[in-house]
Amino acid sequence: MPYESNEELPEGVKKHLPKHAQDIYREAFNHAVEEYKNPDKKRDPNDSSEKISHQVAWNAVKKKYVKKSDGNLVAKD
Numbered sequence: 001m002p003y004e005s006n007e008e009l010p011e012g013v014k015k016h017l018p019k020h021a022q023d024i025y026r027e028a029f030n031h032a033v034e035e036y037k038n039p040d041k042k043r044d045p046n047d048s049s050e051k052i053s054h055q056v057a058w059n060a061v062k063k064k065y066v067k068k069s070d071g072n073l074v075a076k077d
Helices: 009-015 019-036 050-065
Strands: 065-067 072-073
Touching: 009 019, 019 050, 050 065
Parallel strands: none
Antiparallel strands: 065 072
């Protein structure tokens, strides 16, 4: 279930991520959904491809953004 647009992202993602980070999240999620629908690609075959894809997407965002003490995400320097 890839996301066609940022408006389709989960509320928690839309609420906490700036637009550019949402773009990163969506693209990483969509790529991971395609990658991990093959069970042989999963480390744990019991994990759903959706769960793995959300983890991949958050990790992609964390490469470019950092959470400040106030909870907001800002681009890394």
